[in-house]
Amino acid sequence: MNILSLIRDRFRPALSHLTEAVDPLLEMIRPAQDASFGDYQANCAMPLGKQLGLPPREVAQRLVDELDVEEFCEQPEIAGPGFINLRLKIDWLDAQLGAALSDARLGVDETSSPTVVVIDYSSPNVAKPMHVGHIRSTVIGDCLARVLRHLGHQVIGDNHLGDWGTQFGMIIYGYKHFVNMSAYRENPVMELSRLYQYVNRLVEFHAGKIKLPLQEEKITQLEGQVNEQMSVCRDTDGKQKKKQEKLLRKQQSQLAQLRKERDGLAAKLSQVTSDPDLLRVVEEHQGVGVAVLQETVRLHAGDETNLALWNEFLPKCREEIQRVYDRLDIHFDVEYGESFYHDQLAEVVDQFLDAGLARESEGAICVFLEDWEAPMIIRKKDGAFLYATTDLATIRYRMETWQPDLMLYVVDHRQSEHFSKLFTTARSWFKSEVEYRHVGFGTVLGRDGRPYRTRSGDTVGLESLLDEAVAKAHAVVVENDQRKPEPEMSDEERMQVARVVGHGAIKYADLSHNRTSDYEFDTDKMLALEGNTATYLQYSYARVQSIFRRAGAEARRHAQQVTTFDLGHPAERALALQLLRFSESLEEVLIDFRPNQLTDYLFKLAQMYSVFFEHCPVLKAETDGLRHSRLALSDLTSRAMKQGLALLGIEVVERM
């Protein structure tokens, strides 16, 4: 049952008597912005009045006259320029609550038109430890998968792992030259990760050594331009002056940025040169950049040694990543990484050439597209394939295997151009009805407004972040429990609560932001465990559980058999209505794939429960009937909270 849909269904016939284009007008029916207006409001009389050349209030009146909502609404009211305000009948709310109470799905219906959806999310490079940048894709993708499934869609969650690229060339090169065998035997992944970073450092050093003088040259050149421009500005008057000054500002900011980059690069280089041991190694491995690429090429060509190493490394790397997924309770249906598609790539390119969709240009095989100057390259001039090629092969595989209606790519918004091109290309390749959708998201920033990194400029490991969150949560749990006259929790329970709270905090912080905007990642704030956080929601759940613990063993069962609610207090009524809006919030999530619609819903629910909790004693209610009604409301709240959080991938605890 979805109240909004119900109301819209009732408006449809009334509207269709007045106009043809009904749907956009139905969209203008929504929850009331202010409770004093009622519960829902229809804003369609104003535009319709204009369209018909009638006073909007008259149109509103006509709509109201025709509207058949008596069974669940009070008499609609017309306000202001022509708003139609609807207030739900208390008896009807009562009946709906009763229905939700006895329904494991809390009154949320499955869709009547289920679809097949492939979601591409998380997709880390397996050779590197997961870092903070992987949170968003993983958590958002997981949430969307859960919500879609809950509403009855068939979901294939696919972790498109980076398991075949240059990073393996690095590890292989590192393993061949620098491996510490005892460290490898003890903890292979840590050693491989060290090798990756080590080799990466060598490659960056040599690349940097070449780049630095070029950068110096650029800076000198730009300095000249700036000086010249300054004198131009001095000599110019009037309108032109402003223009010239603008140009100067631009050049100056470019210069500042270049200098900053140069300084960073120089610092990195001197880090190496000031370390004699490292310097010696660096000098011994002059050609490391090319060598790494060659190792990769050999792997792709099926070189026995490299393939054997890859086969040895891969399971270990995946295990490492799996540990993080286990911690976060993230599960995929399939994990077809890049390597899975490797032997299909040549054929994909051939198909494109045969179909005339691609042609050679400057040695590369390119797909030229109408709206873009730069083509999408599917084979490099050196013969290597690119991620665009793999993505196309992936699409083909998914089409053949699952015939999806929708393919979601939960990937950083910086890749939006890539996906636009990819989708355009795929559409001309398949000419099928499938809908492609890049579900982009903003960057995770540090407190300085720059992409989140450690002080030394490295990316922040995901696991250490999780550890930090859990540790902070643990400190709070212990403190709170010890403050009680009689501490309640065992060490083990405290630890478990800390895990649930800590992990929940991180996920929630991510999901509660609008996915398209960048957001600032501040562990202190996130783990402040107050305000709009997972903790607040978990806490409201735990409070309900506490009531039931006190109410006795049978209370829950009795509460779930309540048939009549008493919604006399405004807090009770508000809570009841919010409970019945659960399905609306899930629909909202799917309109534009925005989990924050659900976090907002749950936060409001928790707030309303808090108000209810303050004003409406449950166990000490004046009458038995009221007590039962309130217990039932509490039961519904806790179940909605648990289910809602579960759809976000967040757990609850019975007490905290």
Next chain:
RNA sequence: GCCCCGGUAGCUCAGUCGGAUAGAGCAACGGUUUCCUAAACCGUAGGUCGGAGGUUCGAAUCCUCUCCGGGGUACCA
């Protein structure tokens, strides 16, 4: 150069399709605990929604211009 995204309270952010007096959380200030979990609640204060025009009954939202910031832009993913 071209393309995309953003600019909303001191800070971090919500704000679908144009709707009634622009909302949360944090921080600030004041209050609430003989009462089911105070990880809570109530109240106060805080805004020319970057700026200027325009569209209209009505604009944070749509259009144009402009300022500022971020990102992308032929062989990385």
